[in-house]
Amino acid sequence: MNKDIKIMIQLQDCWNKILYSKSEIEKSNNKIKEIKNEIVKKTGNLDKLKNEIKILKNTIKENEVDLAGFENKLKKLNERINFLKSEREVEAQNREIEKIKEDISGKEESLILLMDELDAKEKLLDQSEADLVSYRDMSKTEIEKMELKINEHGKIISNKQTDFDRTIENLSPSYKPKFLKLLNTKSGKAIGEIMNNICGSCNFQIPSFLTQESLKEENVVTCTNCGRFLYSN
Numbered sequence: 001m002n003k004d005i006k007i008m009i010q011l012q013d014c015w016n017k018i019l020y021s022k023s024e025i026e027k028s029n030n031k032i033k034e035i036k037n038e039i040v041k042k043t044g045n046l047d048k049l050k051n052e053i054k055i056l057k058n059t060i061k062e063n064e065v066d067l068a069g070f071e072n073k074l075k076k077l078n079e080r081i082n083f084l085k086s087e088r089e090v091e092a093q094n095r096e097i098e099k100i101k102e103d104i105s106g107k108e109e110s111l112i113l114l115m116d117e118l119d120a121k122e123k124l125l126d127q128s129e130a131d132l133v134s135y136r137d138m139s140k141t142e143i144e145k146m147e148l149k150i151n152e153h154g155k156i157i158s159n160k161q162t163d164f165d166r167t168i169e170n171l172s173p174s175y176k177p178k179f180l181k182l183l184n185t186k187s188g189k190a191i192g193e194i195m196n197n198i199c200g201s202c203n204f205q206i207p208s209f210l211t212q213e214s215l216k217e218e219n220v221v222t223c224t225n226c227g228r229f230l231y232s233n
């Protein structure tokens, strides 16, 4: 195998590891971001629920004040009934009493519904608060794990970059610019192995004589389709 091709294989191996570690770091950072967003979302929902409970409690208080007012009015009407002179006045008074009794039972019914609603929301709040606490605990461990991973991959990148920089010094200057340019393409591939006359980088069929050529020590062969360097084992 050609000396420059051997160096390129080593460089490609370093590069693959660097790219892999970079993508692992990106994945971990995204995961951390996701967890933090989820906490913000959960906290927001909790605040919303607390506010709903506050509003509901105020509504209940208002309804209780109304109810107390109705009951007070009823008491006064009942006290007054004995002092009325005419039958007409008594009838009118009774109608008013009936009306106020309806108001009272209507208020009582709506108070029961409001209290049921409050009860359900308070249970949901307890549940949501417990959920948030356990999610925070879980995410703390998860984030620590991700940060550890980011750190480890950061070290790999820096080691592999050192290897890469040292190794590329040995590559013939005539191949260096093209090789680096290919590494910095989207696929990150500059050299591929030929398998059954297929380029390992682009998967296209190459002329079989190239396979033979690639085996010779004096040759540096490139793919007729993608232009990347080729080697055979």
Ligand SMILES: [Zn+2]
Binding pocket: 199, 200, 201, 202, 203, 204, 223, 224, 225, 226, 227, 228
């Ligand atoms: Zn190719």
